[in-house]
Amino acid sequence: MTKSTRRDVLSAIGIAAGACVLPSCLNTAKDTQIADDTDLQTQWKYSKLDPNITAQRAYAEFEKGHCMYAVFAAIIGQLADEHGEPYSQFPLHMMKYGSGGVSKWGSLCGTLNASAAVIGLFVEEKTERAVLTSEVFRWYEETALPDYVPADPAPEFTLAIPATTAESVLCHVSVSNWCKVSGQKAFSPARTERCRRLSSNIAAKTVQVLNAWYDSKSQTQQKPQTCNSCHGKAGALENTLSQMNCTTCHTDISDEHP
Amino acid sequence: MTKSTRRDVLSAIGIAAGACVLPSCLNTAKDTQIADDTDLQTQWKYSKLDPNITAQRAYAEFEKGHCMYAVFAAIIGQLADEHGEPYSQFPLHMMKYGSGGVSKWGSLCGTLNASAAVIGLFVEEKTERAVLTSEVFRWYEETALPDYVPADPAPEFTLAIPATTAESVLCHVSVSNWCKVSGQKAFSPARTERCRRLSSNIAAKTVQVLNAWYDSKSQTQQKPQTCNSCHGKAGALENTLSQMNCTTCHTDISDEHP
Numbered sequence: 001m002t003k004s005t006r007r008d009v010l011s012a013i014g015i016a017a018g019a020c021v022l023p024s025c026l027n028t029a030k031d032t033q034i035a036d037d038t039d040l041q042t043q044w045k046y047s048k049l050d051p052n053i054t055a056q057r058a059y060a061e062f063e064k065g066h067c068m069y070a071v072f073a074a075i076i077g078q079l080a081d082e083h084g085e086p087y088s089q090f091p092l093h094m095m096k097y098g099s100g101g102v103s104k105w106g107s108l109c110g111t112l113n114a115s116a117a118v119i120g121l122f123v124e125e126k127t128e129r130a131v132l133t134s135e136v137f138r139w140y141e142e143t144a145l146p147d148y149v150p151a152d153p154a155p156e157f158t159l160a161i162p163a164t165t166a167e168s169v170l171c172h173v174s175v176s177n178w179c180k181v182s183g184q185k186a187f188s189p190a191r192t193e194r195c196r197r198l199s200s201n202i203a204a205k206t207v208q209v210l211n212a213w214y215d216s217k218s219q220t221q222q223k224p225q226t227c228n229s230c231h232g233k234a235g236a237l238e239n240t241l242s243q244m245n246c247t248t249c250h251t252d253i254s255d256e257h258p
Numbered sequence: 259m260t261k262s263t264r265r266d267v268l269s270a271i272g273i274a275a276g277a278c279v280l281p282s283c284l285n286t287a288k289d290t291q292i293a294d295d296t297d298l299q300t301q302w303k304y305s306k307l308d309p310n311i312t313a314q315r316a317y318a319e320f321e322k323g324h325c326m327y328a329v330f331a332a333i334i335g336q337l338a339d340e341h342g343e344p345y346s347q348f349p350l351h352m353m354k355y356g357s358g359g360v361s362k363w364g365s366l367c368g369t370l371n372a373s374a375a376v377i378g379l380f381v382e383e384k385t386e387r388a389v390l391t392s393e394v395f396r397w398y399e400e401t402a403l404p405d406y407v408p409a410d411p412a413p414e415f416t417l418a419i420p421a422t423t424a425e426s427v428l429c430h431v432s433v434s435n436w437c438k439v440s441g442q443k444a445f446s447p448a449r450t451e452r453c454r455r456l457s458s459n460i461a462a463k464t465v466q467v468l469n470a471w472y473d474s475k476s477q478t479q480q481k482p483q484t485c486n487s488c489h490g491k492a493g494a495l496e497n498t499l500s501q502m503n504c505t506t507c508h509t510d511i512s513d514e515h516p
Binding site for chain 1: 298299301302344347348349350351352353354355356358359360361362363364365366370371374375377378379382384387388391392395427428429430433434437438443444445446490491492496497498499500501502507509510
């Protein structure tokens with residue numbers, strides 16, 4: 001696993017600092033072919049960030065585009081401030097699609113969708129990508145969140161945001177569990193504030209995981225998912241593709257089930 | 259709802275064809291500030307595509323990065339071939355993160371994650387974005403898929419890929435249902451081929467929905483989700499954030515439930 005500095009990358013593609021000969025400048029519209037994946041991939045390199053700043057930034061970005069946007073824009077925005085392109089040219093507005101588990105469908109939590117996208121942008125190797133993503137996802141499932149407290153919270157939210165264990169990576173389950181514990185409604189301002197703080201938590205966690213990977217301290221093995229020993233890949237049944245917490249939805253498993 | 263041609267956009271930001279004065283060329287790394295969302299958003303415009311070509315392209319792209327990558331690269335790649343930048347500069351490799359419902363977690367189906375991302379890239383208005391996304395998502399839940407047949411399928415797959423109704427936008431449920439009907443294993447080559455063809459279906463459907471929107475023929479209302487009249491926004495309980503098919507997971511609802 002090698003990681004290059006921005007200078008290495010620019011140097012490798014023969015670019016002197018300040019000169020404008022990025023691929024984006026070499027062609028006019030009609031005669032441009034789509035760049036090879038590998039060419040573009042070399043331009044997107046992670047460099048370590050301060051997760052406390054990421055968390056604060058995610059809290060601020062949330063207002064512009066909610067959960068997925070907040071996490072993605074907080075991380076890529078920090079890199080853009082530090083290094084400029086290509087980070088500054090990412091069409092961040094796209095990431096508004098993930099709010100409420102994608103347009104309020106309640107599927108994958110938008111904070112996790114963004115976290116996985118950021119990891120996908122920087123971590124080329126498939127197994128490494130899965131390990132880092134799982135580190136964030138499993139932590140989200142099992143940890144009482146949010147515990148981020150903004151420096152200057154609105155007076156009505158100084159005490160009113162309880163932390164709950166989501167038990168699922170799905171927005172619908174995560175929100176429902178929080179509503180049950182907090183007594184708040186799913187479309188209340190308090191629930192929005194909960195997701196705003198959760199965005200800060202996941203943005204910071206993603207940066208922590210990427211920082212450790214950058215320093216090559218990351219785990220190289222995924223935590224095993226017990227049910228998959230029979231239901232998953234190479235299991236006797238092999239009828240399931242999932243790493244999610246099974247019993248959150250499968251509540252009717254009999255006592256006789258292994 | 260106004261839609262601009264590429265020429266309008268370039269003209270609006272004062273760019274003569276062929277001249278390299280895109281924002282990416284104006285600054286060197288250290289002094290570049292992140293571009294304003296609105297500036298970048300004006301550069302990303304949809305123009306109509308042939309869904310048959312998109313489907314074929316998704317089938318080919320699948321080999322490079324699986325489901326989410328296939329759908330996203332098929333659509334953005336077509337636009338890049340036709341118009342060059344900014345489409346040709348999107349870091350497509352990022353989209354490999356969504357395969358298997360994000361690194362085999364079985365959450366949101368990668369084909370739908372890509373479809374929603376593409377819609378998010380081009381459709382600025384939040385309600386319109388939700389309507390178009392829901393059109394693809396509900397269709398995926400309710401339609402027997404895949405029905406795409408590649409022009410030149412591998413001999414072992416000429417007849418062996420049954421179409422099933424996913425009843426869910428989640429990869430895990432969608433794959434499990436298909437395994438049950440087909441008798442195939444979750445990590446079998448036949449299941450991979452099923453997801454490859456599904457990628458073609460969803461890529462083509464996304465283009466059909468965007469083409470209709472471009473022609474302003476799209477529906478402006480989302481199909482109501484019955485359970486949400488009590489459980490959703492402004493319902494008596496308001497304890498749920500979801501548009502997903504409820505009864506796929508909530509199988510234990512008693513007959514006395516309204």
